[in-house]
Amino acid sequence: xxxxxxxxxxxxxxxxxxxxxxxxxxxxxxxxxxxxxxxxxxxxxxxxxxxxxxxxxxxxxxxxxxxxxxxxxxxxxxxxxxxxxxxxxxxxxxxxxxxxxxxxxxxxxxxxxxxxxxxxxxxxxxxxxxxxxxxxxxxxxxxxxxxxxxxxxxxxxxxxxxxxxxxxxxxxxxxxxxxxxxxxxxxxxxxxxxxxxxxxxxxxxxxxxxxxxxxxxxxxxxxxxxxxxxxxxxxxxxxxxxxxxxxxxxxxxxxxxxxxxxxxxxxxxxxxxxxxxxxxxxxxxxxxxxxxxxxxxxxxxxxxxxxxxxxxxxxxxxxxxxxxxxxxxxxxxxxxxxxxxxxxxxxxxxxxxxxxxxxxxxxxxxxxxxxxxxxxxxxxxxxxxxxxxxxxxxxxxxxxxxxxxxxxxxxxxxxxxxxxxxxxxxxxxxx
Numbered sequence: 001x002x003x004x005x006x007x008x009x010x011x012x013x014x015x016x017x018x019x020x021x022x023x024x025x026x027x028x029x030x031x032x033x034x035x036x037x038x039x040x041x042x043x044x045x046x047x048x049x050x051x052x053x054x055x056x057x058x059x060x061x062x063x064x065x066x067x068x069x070x071x072x073x074x075x076x077x078x079x080x081x082x083x084x085x086x087x088x089x090x091x092x093x094x095x096x097x098x099x100x101x102x103x104x105x106x107x108x109x110x111x112x113x114x115x116x117x118x119x120x121x122x123x124x125x126x127x128x129x130x131x132x133x134x135x136x137x138x139x140x141x142x143x144x145x146x147x148x149x150x151x152x153x154x155x156x157x158x159x160x161x162x163x164x165x166x167x168x169x170x171x172x173x174x175x176x177x178x179x180x181x182x183x184x185x186x187x188x189x190x191x192x193x194x195x196x197x198x199x200x201x202x203x204x205x206x207x208x209x210x211x212x213x214x215x216x217x218x219x220x221x222x223x224x225x226x227x228x229x230x231x232x233x234x235x236x237x238x239x240x241x242x243x244x245x246x247x248x249x250x251x252x253x254x255x256x257x258x259x260x261x262x263x264x265x266x267x268x269x270x271x272x273x274x275x276x277x278x279x280x281x282x283x284x285x286x287x288x289x290x291x292x293x294x295x296x297x298x299x300x301x302x303x304x305x306x307x308x309x310x311x312x313x314x315x316x317x318x319x320x321x322x323x324x325x326x327x328x329x330x331x332x333x334x335x336x337x338x339x340x341x342x343x344x345x346x347x348x349x350x351x352x353x354x355x356x357x358x359x360x361x362x363x364x365x366x367x368x369x370x371x372x373x374x375x376x377x378x379x380x381x382x383x384x385x386x387x388x389x390x391x392x393x394x395x396x397x398x399x400x401x402x403x404x405x406x407x408x409x410x411x412x413x414x415x416x417x418x419x420x421x422x423x424x425x426x427x428x429x430x431x
Contacts, residue, residue: 009073011035011045011062014102014111027112028062030073035062037105038078047110053204053425054106056080065096073097073114081426082106162197166190180338187342188316188349192308195353199304199361202421205297208290215272215302216309222268223313235264250397257396262359262389269306269360270385273299273367296368296424300417303364307356315348354414355395362413363388365420372427391416 009030027045028035036043038059039052047055059080065072076094077084084091085104099116169190176182196212222228235241241260244252273293280292288294293302320341327337366384370377391413398405 008117009097010115010117011103012113012115014113030062030064032064034064037061047105049204050201052105052109054082055109056082059105060084060091060103062097063094075103075114080105082109162194165193180341184320184342184345185316188312188345191346191349192312192352195350195357196304196308198353199357199417199421200301202418203297203301204425205301207298207301211276211291212301212305215276215305216312218272218275219269219306219309220313222271223310223317228268231264231268235259239263250401253400254393254397257393258389261396262392263385265310265356266359266363266385266388266392269310269356270303270363270367272306273302273364276302277367277371293368293371295372295427296365296420299364299366299368299371300361300421300424301364303360303362303367304357307352307360310360311349311352311356315345319348320345351410354410354417358413358417359388359392361417362391362420365424368424387416 010026011028011030013025013027035045036058037045037047037055038057039047039049039055040057043058047059049055056078058078060075060077062073062075065074074094074096075084075086075091077091083106085107086095087102088104097114099114101114103112103114104110169186172186173183176186200207200212239259241256241264243256243260276291276298277293280288280294283292285294289298293299323344324337324341327340328334363384366380366388369384370380373380391409394409395406395413398409
């Protein structure tokens with residue numbers, strides 16, 4: 001297309017700690033093809049969604065300027081939700097890049113620097129897809145002791161805290177060998193935290209840890225309080241939530257599970273979400289977004305946290321003790337009984353990401369959406385409540401048919417949760 005290139009251009013990513021361009025890393029060599037930046041894995045420069053959830057899937061493009069002599073490149077914003085910034089000024093349309101221009105995807109997103117390198121003899125036949133190797137010109141103390149020079153990258157990109165927490169839980173598991181109850185508590189808390197952290201990273205919105213922990217504890221306390229008896233009475237006595245006995249059909253079990261498990265448990269797990277919503281009404285906009293429920297991502301995060309408290313309380317307080325006692329009553333050894341309890345505990349807690357967390361997070365999405373659209377609040381809440389309850393009921397009922405159907409329903413539930421998270425990203429104030 002072009003006869004000759006007058007220069008080679010590089011795109012370098014600036015370190016997240018922003019301590020200088022000397023730490024920039026080359027991520028692309030620009031030539032006569034379009035370079036796409038965004039969260040989509042198919043982009044030429046794919047942005048990590050776990051670090052920069054505000055970046056759009058296809059955020060911006062760097063294109064060769066289409067003139068006969070090919071004298072440069074331009075960057076074009078692809079109608080991104082949160083904008084592309086050139087030297088701290090928002091870009092509308094396209095901009096012809098100059099040596100040293102700083103590119104940023106969203107206000108708090110990844111930064112790049114555009115650099116030109118004179119190369120008059122370079123032709124179109126050059127392979128621009130090859131990434132040049134970094135050159136080390138000297139050995140410094142920071143290169144020999146990298147832990148003292150990685151700055152915020154060590155915390156943001158290396159998942160340092162999750163790694164340290166894993167080590168801590170492993171040590172606790174070793175310490176509690178031979179003490180089944182403490183060991184089960186430790187491993188169930190760790191698995192729950194890991195599952196929640198996965199959802200938290202998908203959401204990409206910061207929420208204070210004490211709010212998240214408080215939501216889980218709040219739900220756990222409700223399950224141990226007289227409030228639970230009120231729920232049981234209403235959904236099992238007033239509504240047809242009691243499981244049928246004798247010869248039962250799939251439909252009859254589904255109906256009872258819809259009222260007795262789906263509607264009851266989803267409403268119970270939503271109580272922390274509604275509580276933070278009402279609390280936020282008395283706070284300013286800034287604190288409402290940080291602490292309360294101001295958008296769907298808030299509802300998803302708090303709903304999923306509430307599900308963690310529900311899952312741990314239900315599993316450790318009901319299901320595991322029941323099966324351990326049942327196995328022990330069969331005159332089997334205590335070791336076999338405890339092992340059976342552990343075998344039940346792991347899939348129940350690990351599966352919560354496609355179970356309780358999926359239903360509660362999905363309902364939380366609708367609660368947050370109703371806050372943003374108060375004129376349709378009751379319609380939105382009704383759809384969210386009934387659909388999350390139906391997913392819950394289908395999961396409980398599917399176990400009567402086959403494990404294959406159970407797996408399908410679990411996968412669909414997780415898909416609903418992820419779809420809600422992705423949709424929430426498209427109109428979130430955070431992203």
